[in-house]
Amino acid sequence: MLSATLDYNDGNYSEAFAEFSRLAKLGNEDAIFNVGVMFLHGQGVEQDLAQANAWFRLAADFGLDEARDAAQLIAAQTEHSTLEQAYQALQKSISFRQFEQTLQPIFSAEKFTEKNTEPPLRIHTVDAKYPQSAYEKGIEGWVWLEFDVDASGAVKDVDIIDAFPDKTFNRAIYNAVRRWRYEPYRVDGVAQNYSSRSLLYHFTTFKGKRYKASFASQKKQYQRKISELIESAEQGNALVQYYIANWLNADEHNATKLLRYHWQQDTASSDLLLKSAINGYPNSQYRLGTNLLRGEFTQTDRKKGLNWILNAAQSGFVYAQYRLGRELLDKRFVEYDQDKAKRWLTMAANQGHFRAQRDLIDVLIENEEFVQAVNYLTLALEHDAQHPDLWFSQSKMAIKRGDKALASDAINKAIKYAKEREWHLAKLQAYQQQHKL
Structure with a gap:
């Protein structure tokens, strides 16, 4: 919001209009009002009183009294049907009701609700x-x-x-x-x-x-x-x-x-x-999204949480990209989508995020995309050469490729390193017994 305002004050209207429009989709009432101002004066966009009125009415829906006054001034000198048509069209893409349903959290002073x-x-x-x-x-x-x-x-x-x-x-x-x-x-x-x-x-x-x-x-x-x-x-x-x-x-x-x-x-x-x-800060969007997923200081709402995390991920915030991919892999929820999860995990993995590389490897192995799996496994092992999960993934890939000797060596390393770290062994040992490794 601050950078958009500075662009506006410096006369960089096209940049300011794009920034205000992006923030408006997040429910930023000041940005919504400013889009109306720019339509009113033809700044960075063609002058359009009907659009200005529609954006002012939208800002009023979000609680800005000055926006309601501005909309009424335009309405006094413009045909009502034209204004209503523009407002209804805007409501299909941005509305206060939509914001309430998809983004607005309900806060609580309690940590876990x-x-x-x-x-x-x-x-x-x-x-x-x-x-x-x-x-x-x-x-x-x-x-x-x-x-x-x-x-x-x-x-x-x-x-x-x-x-x-x-x-x-x-x-x-x-x-x-x-x-x-x-x-x-x-x-x-x-x-x-x-x-x-x-x-x-x-x-x-x-x-x-x-x-x-x-x-x-x-x-x-x-x-x-x-x-x-x-x-x-x-x-x-x-x-x-x-x-x-x-x-x-x-x-x-x-x-x-x-x-x-x-x-x-x-x-x-x-x-x-x-x-x-x-105001568009990805760290805050991600934290707010995780709070909504876990019910920290707010009522739990998975849909809203994922929407905020998505906004942060789209801004390139690597932790949000990983978390979105991780959540989309959870089969307990209707949002489960392995293809989308794979795309987000890949974005994070390509930025060097270790947990994304770790989880992406298993997705690639499941899909028998072994060349890519080996590439990411190599990168991940450079980060942690004794990570039990990585050696477990190596063993699973070797089984799929028919290399039982490599699978045995890898699962033994996974168990050895898991013991050293006092991590869970049952899953590794069950896999070892299942495949007689």
Whole structure:
């Protein structure tokens, strides 16, 4: 929204019109209003009062009173049937009802609103060690990560999606999370892998006297910066809205305490995340989508969740591309589509995303596309040469190609490496027995 507004103010009307139009499809009421303004004045598009009226009426549907006034001014000097026809035509592609049904979340202050959306219960935790240099300087931050949990409850394949400050806390939380254990996730009594556990982990200097001293010395500096951030967020800066949403997700940060003076409502973090997503920021779109899938701070809604993830994926956000492919492979849901899943996994795999390469290999093996499977297997093994899943995939491919010696060697390596990592063995051992390897 901010970049679109800057383009408009600089007279780059064609670029601004394209950006506003894209944001309008996400339900951004200010962008919808601005499209109306550009139709009204013929900026970046041919002047059309009927279209201007239609877009103003649409913005009014989203709650903008000034848009309703603008639509009424046009209606007073234009034939009603022409205006109504344009408005009805617009409703077929963009409408508030459509936004409510496909994108608008219903937020809750509770973290998990439905029992069946809860992730596995963590039963063993290793605390992340606060980096000494960051602690002594009073630096606070967060790390957003995703990982899978295997059927034994072991954490596997950790992804650092984003962090603030960048790289300050990444290694600390990465080393800790890899040693966590979860209660095995079961479906109909059978232990299953749990894909894409998402976590926003905060580091805070809230430590008694040291915290009070650091807060007192930094308070004026914080307040000046916070005021600038608030103004930037209110102007539609999606990146700032996203960062503030992440800060508001914690309780004990110095910055959080000052931000809460301005954003006091229980759902403030989610509200800002939605604004950032509507303003077109892929990180926010993806996080909002994952929240909707899992029921975190919002009512669970798979359709809306996938729609937000799709928007992020279409922007090239690799984690969204992987997640969309992963979700489309889940046979429990009507969206199951292996061909679409394969396309999204391929996009992510080609950007070097390890989990996408890992899962794509199995899809390619199932479809007997062995040359491509070997290519991605080679890339994935360069990332982790002792990954049990990769050697299991190697064994499955060897069986399909009639090479039992290679299959035996690969499954033995898979079991060996899984034992070393304390990962689930039953599936590997059952496969070994089934094929007499």
